[in-house]
Amino acid sequence: MERREFLKYMGASSVVLGLTSNLWAGGSKRCKEEVCREAWTKLCDYRIKEAAYAYVHPQKRLPNVFLYGDSISIGYTLKVREQLQGKANVFRTYRNGGATQNFIPGMEKMKKAMFQPYxxxxxxxxxxxxxxNVGLHDLKYMSKGKLDKENGKQVSSIEGYKEKLDEICTYLMKEFPTATLIFATTTPVPQGAAGRLAGDSVKYNKAALDVLAKYPSIMINDLYAFTKPNFNEWCIEPGNVHYNETGKKAQGKEVARIIAENLYN
Incomplete structure (x- = not known):
């Protein structure tokens, strides 16, 4: 083969190899997203139908934010994502976070289901x-699997709550030493709430602050103080601990504001 023909052949081969390489890289990227999406769908189970649990594939150029909480956090997840669009990848835990006893097992399950090398x-x-946040499920009273403040037992005593929250803080600081940690106080429990006593949020928030005093690097988002003055306007109905769209959006904006201030600390 003459030199000119050889160079022409090598040039064509390089183009083909380059295209093949690019296709392979693209295929690999799609494969990774597909693997993660399938794993997330399996992890969420039936909850995947809810918008708050939609799969989020991380954009590498953006910081990664994780929301952990109960149904209150589920309510404001979408607003946080909307507010931080283009600024951060916003994920949430794969279920209702529940009480303090569920926190570490839930985090470990998510790690092993979604992250390398697992x-x-x-x-x-x-x-x-x-x-x-944890608290609203710790202070509730349960009997035979149902909310019952007359005959039920409280999920976590104040001392039990403090002990578990201390374990959570230790766990987070050990497992995620470079992450900015923000604890949100528990939102109000109104008069007439099913399975919960009005005023217990105040008691459990005080207990939480006692624990967090040992961890000065953990920031406080006082979502209780933010929500309390507007509770009657934002609650779904009297005696309900959950919020309407106005309340969810307001809480989401506040959570996003505080997170945005700490994205690059």
Whole structure:
């Protein structure tokens, strides 16, 4: 083969190899997203139908934010995502976070379901901000699997709550040493709430602050103080601990504001 023909051949081969390489890289990227999406769908189970649990695939150029909480956090998740669009990848835990006893097992289950090396080709990033809350499910009274403040037993005593929250803080600081941690206080419990006593949020928030005093690097988002003056306007109905669209959006904006201030700390 003459030199000119050889060079022409090599040039064509390089183009083909380049195209093949690009296609392979693209295919690999799609494969990773597909693997993670399938794993997330399986992890969420029936909850995947709810918008708050929609799969989020991380954009590498953006910081990664994790929301952990109960149904109150489920309510404001979408607004937080909307507010931080283009500024951060906003994820949430795969279910209702529940009481303090569920926190560490839930975090470990999510890690093993979604992250490398447990999930081949899974997530391989680190959390930049973790915004978390536990409390509303600790202070409730249960009997035979139902809310019952007359005959039920409280899920966590004040001392039990403090002990578990201390374990959570230790766990977070050990597992995610570079993440900014933000604890949100528990929102109000009104008069007439099913399975809960009015005023217990105040008691459990005080207990939480006693624990967090040992961890000065953990920031406080006083969502209780933010919500309390507007509770009657924002609640779904009298005696309900949950919020209407106005309340969810307002809480979401506040959570997003505080997170945005700490994205690059």
């Amino acid at each position: 999930l081949k080709n899974g997530w391989d990033f680190k959390w930049d901000v973790i915004h978390f």
